[in-house]
Amino acid sequence: MRLDSTVVSLVAQPSYEQRPLEAAIDRLLAPMAGFGTLRTMQVLLKPNLITARNGALACTDSRLIVTVAQWFLAQGTQVTVGDSPSFGSARSVLGAIGALPALHKLGVPVAEFRRSKVITLPCGQKAAMAAAAMDCDLLVNLPKVKAHSQMRVTLAVKNLFGCLSGFHKPWWHMVHGGEHGRFAELLVDLLAVLPAGCTVADGIVAMHRTGPIHGDPYPLGVLAAGVNPVAVKTALLGLLGVDPHQCPLWRAAHRADLAGTRMEKLVFPLVQPTGLAVADFMVPGELGPVRFNPFRFTKNSMKRMLLRVLGR
Numbered sequence: 522m523r524l525d526s527t528v529v530s531l532v533a534q535p536s537y538e539q540r541p542l543e544a545a546i547d548r549l550l551a552p553m554a555g556f557g558t559l560r561t562m563q564v565l566l567k568p569n570l571i572t573a574r575n576g577a578l579a580c581t582d583s584r585l586i587v588t589v590a591q592w593f594l595a596q597g598t599q600v601t602v603g604d605s606p607s608f609g610s611a612r613s614v615l616g617a618i619g620a621l622p623a624l625h626k627l628g629v630p631v632a633e634f635r636r637s638k639v640i641t642l643p644c645g646q647k648a649a650m651a652a653a654a655m656d657c658d659l660l661v662n663l664p665k666v667k668a669h670s671q672m673r674v675t676l677a678v679k680n681l682f683g684c685l686s687g688f689h690k691p692w693w694h695m696v697h698g699g700e701h702g703r704f705a706e707l708l709v710d711l712l713a714v715l716p717a718g719c720t721v722a723d724g725i726v727a728m729h730r731t732g733p734i735h736g737d738p739y740p741l742g743v744l745a746a747g748v749n750p751v752a753v754k755t756a757l758l759g760l761l762g763v764d765p766h767q768c769p770l771w772r773a774a775h776r777a778d779l780a781g782t783r784m785e786k787l788v789f790p791l792v793q794p795t796g797l798a799v800a801d802f803m804v805p806g807e808l809g810p811v812r813f814n815p816f817r818f819t820k821n822s823m824k825r826m827l828l829r830v831l832g833r
Contacts, residue, residue: 522660522715525780526749529756531792534725535742537584546588548791549721549746560597565632565657566590569665569680570604571733573617579734581663581723583620589663589721590629603632603653604683605690637686642710650714654684660718662750666743666757667728668736668804671811672705673768675733676757677720677750682708684715704811705773712750712779720750722757729803743797752781759784760794761802769808 530552534545566589568581586602593600602624604611612631615621624631634651642648654660664680672679682690697704724743728736743760747753751774758765765771765782775782 522712522718522750523748524712524751526747527752527780527786528749528788528790529745529747529752530790531746531756531760531794531797532744533742533792533797534744535740537582537725539584539588542584542588543591545744546585546592546721549744550589550592550719552790559593559659562598562658563656564593564598564600564659564661565653566593566600566602566661566663567604567654567680567683568602568663569667569675569683570606570611570614570618572606572608573614574608575734576614576618578726578728578736578738579665579667579732580614580618581665582725583615583618583623585721585723585725586615586620586663587623587627589661590624590627593661594627594629598659600627600629601632601653601657602629603634603651605634605651605686607690634683634686637689640714642707643713644707644710646707646710648707648711648714649686649689650711651684651686655714655716657716660684660716662718662720664720664722665728666722666724666741666761667732668730668802669732670805670809672770673804673808674758674761674763677722677745677747677753678708678712678770678774681711681715681750684711702811705769706777708770709751709773709777709779717748719746719748720753721746722753724757727802731805739802741799741802747781749781751779752787755781755784756787756789756794760798761804762798762800763802763804 632653636652637649669675722745727741729739
């Protein structure tokens with residue numbers, strides 16, 4: 522994944538209405554350099570499919586997923602949609618948010634992220650990554666702009682944690698999420714091993730106050746795109762008026778000296794963030810623990826296994 526870019530494209534997009542959304546996606550994706558020849562590429566779309574509960578707000582909007590799929594199909598690529606939800610399957614969540622019929626009509630398959638590849642991160646930590654995410658030619662990150670009870674906000678980097686295969690995500694919370702753990706640093710380290718790609722962040726209707734599942738809708742009316750998810754995150758923090766130093770993932774990226782953490786260094790070819798900035802987007806004041814307690818870990822693991830057996 523390219524982590525040297527400081528270019529972030531922003532557009533105002535007040536609704537998910539089909540034609541304006543198609544035009545906005547084309548405006549964001551068409552100029553992006555670094556894709557090479559798209560024709561025949563294997564493209565994986567990685568939306569936020571956290572859960573079917575409150576999925577219409579907690580997940581990347583189905584209309585955005587379908588519109589991005591259509592854009593890449595029109596370029597001659599082979600498109601797959603994949604994720605590893607906290608509960609249930611990617612297919613069941615896509616069905617719950619209304620995306621599955623349109624994807625089926627387009628001939629777009631769904632990857633469940635159950636097959637994994639063990640990759641060594643730059644820090645030396647082993648990571649069981651979803652094979653579908655590692656084997657694609659282009660990884661398209663489609664996060665939802667949300668407040669988050671553990672990370673304050675989730676904008677572009679946190680969604681890529683979902684490229685860790687199934688059970689390994691809660692395990693990382695357990696092992697690396699303690700008070701002196703390195704959970705945020707490991708999430709940032711994942712970026713170095715992921716394939717080339719881009720981020721298109723869904724901020725048309727965002728989630729604020731709390732999250733990542735049960736917050737309140739916020740009509741932000743923004744789409745943000747870039748090849749460096751760190752730069753996209755920094756741009757959105759500035760737009761939302763959230764202090765980046767209060768965000769664990771931004772701090773970890775800044776400590777790693779990654780390009781894209783300095784707002785003054787970012788380049789905005791379309792719209793400046795000052796023209797889209799808001800002053801009343803609310804985030805949690807106090808963050809909850811990242812580490813799952815053992816009882817919660819065991820209970821949720823059993824629930825995940827049951828849902829998998831039931832095929833949901």
